[in-house]
Amino acid sequence: MTREEKALIFDVQRFCVHDGPGIRSTVFFKGCNMRCAWCHNPESFSQRPELLFRPEKCTACGACEACPSGAHRRENGSHSFHRENCSGCGVCASLCPNGALELSGREMTVEEVMKELRKDDKYYAASGGGVTLSGGEASIWFNFVRELLDACKSQGFHTALETNGLISAERLEALIPRTDLFLFDCKHTDPEAHLHWTGAPLQPVLDSLQALDRAGAKVILRCPIIPGVNDGEAHFAALRDIREKYASIQQVEVMAYHDIGRGKWQALGRSYALEDLKTVPPDQKRRWQEQLSQL
DSSP, X not given: OOTTOEEEEEEEEEEESSSSSSSEEEEEESOOSOOOTTOXXXXXXXXSOEEEEOGGGOOOOSGGGGOTTOOEEEETTEEEEOGGGOOOOOHHHHHOSSSOEEEEOEEEEHHHHHHHHGGGHHHHHHHXXXXXEESSOGGGGHHHHHHHHHHHHHTTOEEEEEEOSOOOHHHHHHHGGGOSEEEEEOOOSSHHHHHHXXXXXXXXXXXXXXXXXXXXXXXXXXXXXOTTTSOSHHHHXXXXXXXXXXXXXXXXXXXXXXXXXXXXXXXXXXXXXXXXOOOOOHHHHHHHHHHHTOO
């Protein structure tokens, strides 16, 4: 692989303080091998560029009719978006004056990403921060991620990888020495429920967690807690067992459900399975965190 190979990135967020220690930049890769029903970044599912359309911002000005694929039309004085015709080229989004159209995902080289990351190297050094790779599931772009981690280490940046654990043993083995901290998501501890709510089997995830422990990697276990999905005592007890079993787990972190991603599902033309669920209040998140801390 050369520095000219590209990956699809849908965001590089600066000054992050919740994705590892210190002040960080988080790189969000497009593409995921799970389909969590509560995902707040559904634009990360596909490994192709996708268009988000927010009709409440549309004034039917007609600028988007420049679309070379004919995905946008004015019909009876209103804008009509034909998603099946969209090629993800982004022409319409670049012309929309109201922000009703947004293209998610752009190709970047390792060097282009590093150029963004180097902007904040002084903040990393002063705060004990660094760079976090997230998604989607960043490890899908394995060759790119491996080289990006190498580039970060060559600059002295602390590296973290957020992962759902659905990664082959060979790839994980290659990433461990390049990664200072793994932010490891544990979605559910019941195999059937895990498959139902994420579309993926649980056992490979547990195998990855065990591999990290054997290698002595540093892990923060991140637990999305979704009311009615995995907020029962059986799940909390299983999480406590996992915490006791693996010495590599530095801490267990509750990621309480919030509904800020709901609008993205709608903008992508997808139905949202948890339509009636509301953001979990801070006091409930605190109680959940206390439950998981009872070790």
